[in-house]
Amino acid sequence: MKTKTFKHVDYLWDEQEAAKLGDDQVALFLYRSNILGSDLRITNYGGGNTSxxxxxxxxxxxxxxxxxxxxxxxxxxxxxxxxxxAGLYTDRLRSLKNVYGGLQDEDRMVGLFNHCIFDLDSRAPSIDTPLHGLLPFKHIDHLHPDALIAVAAAEDSEKVTREIWGDTMGWVPWQRPGFDLGLQLEKCLEENPGIRGIVLGSHGLFTWGDTSYDCYVNSLEVIEMASEYIAGKIEEQGQVFGGQKVAPLPADKRKDQAALLMPLLRGLCSSHRRMIGHFNDSEPVLEFAGSRDLGRLAPMGTSCPDHFLRTKIQPLVLELAPDEDLTDPEATLAKLEPAFEQYRREYAEYYETCKRENSPAMRDPNPVIILYPGVGMFSFSKDKQTTRVASEFYINAINVMRGAEAISAYTSLPRQEAFDIEYWLLEEAKLQRMPKPKVLSGKVALVTGSGGGIGKAIADKLAAEGANIVLTDIAEDRLKEALGTYKRDQAVSAVCDVTSRNSIRDAFKKATLAFGGVDIVVHSAGLAISKPLNETTEKDWDLLQDVLVKGQFELAQEATGIMRKQGLGGDFISIASKNGLVAGPNNVGYGTAKAAQQHMVRLLAAELGPEKIRVNTVNPDGVIVGSKIWEGKWAEGRAKAYGIEVEELPAFYAKRNLMNEIIYPEDIAAGVFSLVGILEKSTGNIINVDGGMANAFTR
Structure with a gap:
């Protein structure tokens, strides 16, 4: 087997890996699927189908x-x-032709697929099932390559198909996926025996082969031919999208503008439900958003159903200069709100014009894709994966428009066709079957000191309840290790020294660019110094004040600035200590700083309550197991203060509370979650998580 070389797609077939699978055709089909799906130029997340x-x-x-x-x-x-x-009897699937009643019967046919199931552990068959089942080939790929959709979306698509592949490829005009489209593919093959594939108008590509490898190479070769054809056309023209109208800002300036704007956009996009953001300023985005043809092409919408199901029918284009002064949130919001109102109004008109008697209720009318010429593209959706994938799909749509315009002219689906797919009852049923969102879904939490110990436990708990996490810590190695415990799209990390205002700002900027803003801030970064008055140095005092008190103050200032832009309220949690309430020996520096944290919370709660920004305290005590501050001299100091050995500390602290309980980092995390996920109308409170310390009772 020779290694194929391609210019426009990645050849990823590994002969040794494939050999390990032997003659297991299903395993080879899965292997082929995985390597095809790893190249976003071939098909995007959730797009396409293989068999x-x-x-x-x-x-x-x-x-x-x-x-x-x-x-x-x-x-x-x-x-x-x-x-x-899914595993289905092929003969039963084909026998459904005997009961098919025409286009009005499409939805019923999907239910009948279940009567063709062979493998009782099958996943529910998709709408594309008959498209594969009515063709005779052993291995089939249905893909959405950018180059092929560009051909499919060109106004003279059928002619171009013949120009590129001659009589070796079939062509079928646009039709919504379903049983009838399977019949059209079968008919195309009967009329064109010996073809290697079929182009679906405005949709995608079907290719096949006798073996998984043959099918894979056939798919790549067909895509490569289309890509080469388009590349030649672009080279002939010398420019795309009519040339540049708006030049992009330098990369660092783009990030600055995006970070200033995203919380405002997030607030506007969250009028129905809280959204998570994503920013992309890649070359294709900047080229399209800054082009002369943007105003003509963007309103046309995308052509491939897989694209607009995730990106909405069209984007919102911001009429802001790339170097617009965005430092005044109120002035910027005044410029943005009319554009959003118009977008929502136009979406409602689209719905009212196209809806049918049995159409589902209108969905969220806010944009998913927002283009800012000279800066980049923002996307907003229910979670990070969905919004990232929407961004990727719109880049695919940009590539399709580029190719189709180079070939002749780009065409999109008629609005009614697009609506019938967006509000298809089968799609609605799929949405209704999705699990309910978790309590903190759609929220972003920044946790200081989350490289380990209590901070990491808090981050883990909030992530488990659905939040996106921004891990911050002063120790980069710990951060890297902590970040590795999360799934993709779940968390990002930022090295942050809470004694530095610039470091805090950088962490919030990273949070904003990653997720669109911040909803929850937990100040868990800390240290402990246990010394009697005479031994407490000015350096000790200043360090405790800087990390615990000043750090909390500056975190609150930066967080509040973002939360006010979003207009969604928020939560600020201070991880203080029992020592802020209880006087004890050898603790003047630490206890004073913790008391200052607690009273700052009360002051902030009083000030920020009208804006729905809630500020609360969690007071741990005796968290020895897993807590970083108990490493080294602090433990020695506390042991000395109580007249015991360091080794005796865990038992000592477990026995001295009313419940005789050991307190773990996870217990502190549960306290934080209670404030941000359950007690939605509580602010200015202290929750003691200490097993019951009577001298620390607040009342």
């Missing part, structure tokens, strides 16, 4: 029968496993 057909023994008759294995509903070929596929 294979094998001969299996029928468990009811004992006879051999053909079974089609295909990506199930809602899956992603890039991450596809056996658990994500």
């Amino acid at each position: 294979c057909k094998t001969i299996e023994k029928d468990p009811l008759t004992g006879t051999e029968t053909e079974v089609m294995w295909i990506k199930g509903s809602g899956g992603d070929i890039g991450t596809l496993t056996r658990a994500g596929i």
Whole structure:
């Protein structure tokens, strides 16, 4: 087997990896799917479909029968496993032609797919199932490559298909996916025997092969030919999208503008539900957003159904200069609000014009994609993965428009066709089956000192309840290790010294660029110095004040600035200590700083309450296991103060509280969650998480 070389796609077939799978055709089909899905130029997350057909023994008759294995509903070929596929009797699927009643019967047919199930562990079959099942080939790829959709979306798509591939490719005009489209593919093959694939107008590509490898190479070769054709056209023209109208700012200035703007955009996009943001300033985005043709192409909307289902029918284009002064939030908001109102109004008009008697209720009318010429693209959706994927899909749409415009002219789906897919009852049923969001879904939490100990436990708890996390710590190595425990799209990290205003600002900037803003700030960074008055140095005093008190003050200032821009309220939690309430020996510096933290919380709660920004305190005590401050001299100092050995501290602290309980970092995390996830109307409070210390009772 020779390694193929391609210019426009990645050849990823590894002969040794494939050999490990032997003659397991399903395993080879999954392998092919995964490597195809890893190249976003070929198909994006959740897009496309792949299949294979094998001969299996029928468990009811004992006879051999053909079974089609295909990506199930809602899956992603890039991450596809056996658990994500459906196995169906091919002959039963094809026999559905006998009961098909025409286009008005499409939705009923989806339910009938379940009567064709061979493998009882199958994922629910997708709407694309008959498109694969009515074709005879053993291995089939249905993909959404940018280059192929550009051909499919060109106004003379059928002619261009013949120009590129001659009589080796079929062409089928746009039609919504379903059983009838499967019949059209079958008909196209009958009329064009020997073709290697079919272009679906405004949609994508079907290719096939006798083996998984043959199918893979066929797909790459077809995509490569389209890509080469488009590259030649672009080279002939010398420019794309009519040339540049707005030049991009330098990279650092783009980030600065995006960080200033994103909390305002997030607040506006969250009028129905709280959204998570994503920023992209890649070359394709800047080229399109700054082009002369932006005003013509952007309102046309995307062509491929997979694109606009995730990006909405069209983006919002901001009429702001790249170097616009965005430092005055109120003035900027006054410029943004009319654009959002117009977008929502136009979306409502689109819905009212296109809706049918049984259409689902209108969904959130806010934009998903927002273009800022000279700066980049923002996307907002229910969670980080969804908004990142929406951004990736719109880049695919940009590539499609570039290619189609180079070929001839870009065409998009008619609005009614687009609406019928966006509000398809089958899509609505899929949305209704999705699990309910977790308590903190859509929220962003920045936790200081979260490289380990109590801070990491708090971050873990908030993430488990659905929040996106910004880990901050002064120790980069600990941060890197902590970040590795989270899934992609769940968390980011920023080295942050809370004694430095610039370091704090940089952390919030990273949070804003990563997720759009901040909703929860937990000040868990800390240290402990246990010394009697005479031994407490000015350096000790200043360090405690800088980290615990001044750090909290500056964190609150920066956080409040972002929360006010969003207009969504927020939470600020101070991790203080029992020592802020209880007088004890050898503790003047630490206890005073903790008391200052606690009273600052009360002052901030009184000031920020009218803006729905809640400020509360969690008071730990005796968190020895897993807590970083108990390493070294602090433990020695506390042991000395109580007249015991360091080794005796865990038992000593466990026995001295009313409940005789050991307090763990996870207990402090539960206290934080109670304030941000349950006690939604509480502010200015102190929650003691100490097993019950009577001398620390606040009342």
